[in-house]
Amino acid sequence: MSALAIGWSGGLAEREQRVEVVRDAWISAYTHIFTPAEINGIFDDGLTGEGSWVPARLAPAGTLAARRGGRIVGVADLGLLRNGDGELAALYVRPEHQGQGVGTALWERSIAELRARGCQRMEVWTLARAEARHFYEARGAVAVGEGAFVVAGHREPAVGYVLDVSAARGAGRGPSTPAR
Numbered sequence: 001m002s003a004l005a006i007g008w009s010g011g012l013a014e015r016e017q018r019v020e021v022v023r024d025a026w027i028s029a030y031t032h033i034f035t036p037a038e039i040n041g042i043f044d045d046g047l048t049g050e051g052s053w054v055p056a057r058l059a060p061a062g063t064l065a066a067r068r069g070g071r072i073v074g075v076a077d078l079g080l081l082r083n084g085d086g087e088l089a090a091l092y093v094r095p096e097h098q099g100q101g102v103g104t105a106l107w108e109r110s111i112a113e114l115r116a117r118g119c120q121r122m123e124v125w126t127l128a129r130a131e132a133r134h135f136y137e138a139r140g141a142v143a144v145g146e147g148a149f150v151v152a153g154h155r156e157p158a159v160g161y162v163l164d165v166s167a168a169r170g171a172g173r174g175p176s177t178p179a180r
Contacts (some may be wrong), residue, residue, distance in 0.1 A: 002069040004102060006109045009065035009072065017072040018063065019043070025092035033129050038151045052147035053125050053160060057089070058082045061117065064109055066093070066102045073097040076106040078113055081123060086114030086165065088124040091132070107139060111165045120166045125149075128157040136161045 009018060023043045030039065041047030058080045066074035074093035081087050088110050093102045114122050124141060126132040127149060137143075145160035 001100075004073075004100075004105055005067045006064055006105055007067070009063050009075065014065065014072060018065065018075050021072055021075050021094055022090070022092045024094050028095040028098075029130060029132070030127070033127060033156060034151060034154065038154060041152060047152050049149055049151040051125055051149045051158060053123070053145075053158070056081050056083070056123075057087065060089075061086065061113070064106055064113070066097075066106050068097070074102040074106050076110045078110055080117065080119070084119065085121040085123055085162075086117065086119035088114075088122055091124070103135060104139075107135075111163070115165045120164065122163045122165045123160060124163075125158050125160045128159050133159060136163075139163070 023039075026034075026039055026042070038047065042049055061078035061080050064076040064078065065072045074097060075090065076088060077090040079087040079089045088107070091103060091106055091110070093106070111122060122141075124136055125147060126136065128146075141161035141163040143159050144162045147158045147160060149156045149158050
């Protein structure tokens with residue numbers, strides 16, 4: 001297995017790979033929550049999903065990509081919130097690469113990047129019935145809020161977590177500026 005590299009991903013050149021990672025992760029993680037029509041609708045048919053927490057976003061802060069052999073195997077979207085905190089807006093790993101440290105590497109690099117931007121805390125939201133809750137809780141994130149994610153009228157409960165990134169251990173590699 002080739003080494004894992006974490007770096008910024010942007011622009012159209014890698015967009016298809018990033019979307020493929022997210023789609024594969026959704027199919028693997030959410031088929032017990034959303035119907036195939038809802039999942040396919042998000043990726044193929046123009047359906048949108050909206051989280052109740054999204055209005056707190058101020059600006060995107062870049063997309064990190066985990067690469068093995070030049071192929072994207074995981075992504076982490078970062079954002080800045082209106083209150084000065086950072087957000088891990090999305091963290092997805094291809095199912096066949098889960099359990100191999102990809103998610104942890106993206107998590108740690110996300111913390112380092114948000115800390116470098118002066119953020120004291122990182123928020124992350126996930127579906128209440130998603131296995132991702134265990135991942136966030138195991139890394140010290142604390143549930144602090146409830147919300148919902150809605151796709152085509154299907155309202156799914158969500159949970160918001162917060163991590164104090166000023167004190168978080170294992171911040172991974174040092175911060176860098178996103179490629180534009």
